[in-house]
Amino acid sequence: MAVVFDRPKSLTDAKFHYCPGCHHGIIHRLVAEVLDELGLQDRTVGIAPVGCAVFAYDYFDVDCIEAAHGRAPAVATGVKRTRPDTIVFSYQGDGDLASIGMAEIVHAAARSENITVIFVNNAIYGMTGGQMAPTTLIGQKTTTSPLGRKSELTGYPIKVCELLATLPGATYLARTSVHDPKNVRQTKEAIKKAFQLQVEGKGFSLVEVLSACPTNWHMKPVQALDFIKNDMMNYFPLGQFKSPEEAK
Amino acid sequence: MSKVRVTFNEELCKGCELCKNACPKGIIEMAGYINAMGYHPAKLVNPQECVGCGFCALMCPDLVIKIEKEEIK
Ligand SMILES: Cc1ncc(C[n+]2csc(CCOP(=O)(O)OP(=O)(O)O)c2C)c(N)n1
Ligand code: SF4
Numbered sequence: 001m002a003v004v005f006d007r008p009k010s011l012t013d014a015k016f017h018y019c020p021g022c023h024h025g026i027i028h029r030l031v032a033e034v035l036d037e038l039g040l041q042d043r044t045v046g047i048a049p050v051g052c053a054v055f056a057y058d059y060f061d062v063d064c065i066e067a068a069h070g071r072a073p074a075v076a077t078g079v080k081r082t083r084p085d086t087i088v089f090s091y092q093g094d095g096d097l098a099s100i101g102m103a104e105i106v107h108a109a110a111r112s113e114n115i116t117v118i119f120v121n122n123a124i125y126g127m128t129g130g131q132m133a134p135t136t137l138i139g140q141k142t143t144t145s146p147l148g149r150k151s152e153l154t155g156y157p158i159k160v161c162e163l164l165a166t167l168p169g170a171t172y173l174a175r176t177s178v179h180d181p182k183n184v185r186q187t188k189e190a191i192k193k194a195f196q197l198q199v200e201g202k203g204f205s206l207v208e209v210l211s212a213c214p215t216n217w218h219m220k221p222v223q224a225l226d227f228i229k230n231d232m233m234n235y236f237p238l239g240q241f242k243s244p245e246e247a248k
Numbered sequence: 249m250s251k252v253r254v255t256f257n258e259e260l261c262k263g264c265e266l267c268k269n270a271c272p273k274g275i276i277e278m279a280g281y282i283n284a285m286g287y288h289p290a291k292l293v294n295p296q297e298c299v300g301c302g303f304c305a306l307m308c309p310d311l312v313i314k315i316e317k318e319e320i321k
Contacts, residue, residue: 025309
């Protein structure tokens with residue numbers, strides 16, 4: 001019998017520490033599958049974030065660096081510029097990327113650093129116990145917005161792809177989701193395209209993946225899929241926000 | 249026609265039920281017993297009905313599922 005689906009080579013054998021039904025595991029697998037399929041494992045360096053994915057370096061079977069909170073794009077810039085043949089990706093949550101790391105991501109895109117960013121948007125700070133993130137939806141309850149987020153007090157959720165799309169340096173920007181098999185496949189296609197563009201030296205690529213944090217959303221994993229589909233996708237539309245053809 | 253074998257590595261399963269939810273044939277159930285982590289692992293109840301779509305494996309966040317196929321002439 002031929003094996004048609006199994007653990008990708010670019011993942012170690014380590015068991016993920018993520019909560020049951022957390023989508024970080026799906027997204028890790030898709031990145032690893034793409035590295036396998038493009039034959040990039042031997043020359044890839046991953047930059048891990050601060051957040052639940054802080055141990056990403058234990059899971060990806062590639063060289064990794066752990067960056068200070070939000071600074072992964074700056075570290076990625078350093079690796080890419082000193083070793084241009086290396087394929088560099090950062091893997092960041094929405095607290096990491098859109099809050100404390102907003103300056104780093106904007107400037108990396110503005111400079112069109114030839115790196116790939118995997119941006120996991122779960123609309124909350126997972127690791128620290130479910131505080132409000134810049135991407136938390138209006139009305140969404142978190143430990144720091146116990147009555148639901150109010151725009152009068154904290155403004156509106158930040159749409160990272162749309163924001164970065166205003167920068168000529170951003171080459172490829174896409175928002176996808178992993179709430180069902182079809183969208184998992186489309187997410188993989190987007191991640192593959194992002195890495196392919198980096199291989200071709202085309203500049204900055206980012207894939208924003210809408211992702212569930214069942215634990216801090218206080219939902220069962222299956223219920224969390226509906227929250228993505230009905231609530232998150234309503235505010236964060238899926239699609240391509242910049243294609244290499246329209247870049248620059 | 250193809251013959252499919254889907255195997256679950258029960259010790260990696262956290263019982264999230266995303267595979268069960270994705271299976272179009274409704275042939276994945278959670279076991280009555282628990283694994284070493286304390287979760288009820290997913291398992292295939294009617295393997296002969298499996299169409300090999302792989303949806304369970306696509307949704308599994310923990311690499312529990314392995315799929316093998318054999319072409320029958
Ligand atoms: C400089 C600094 N400030 C604050 C923190 C606390 N902290 C750890 S993780 C985190 C946010 C994580 O949220 P996110 O990036 O959305 O990732 P998730 O855990 O949801 O995957 C914060 C604020 C820290 N570790 N370092
Ligand atoms: S807290 Fe949320 S993001 Fe973190 S591992 Fe658990 S489900 Fe995933």
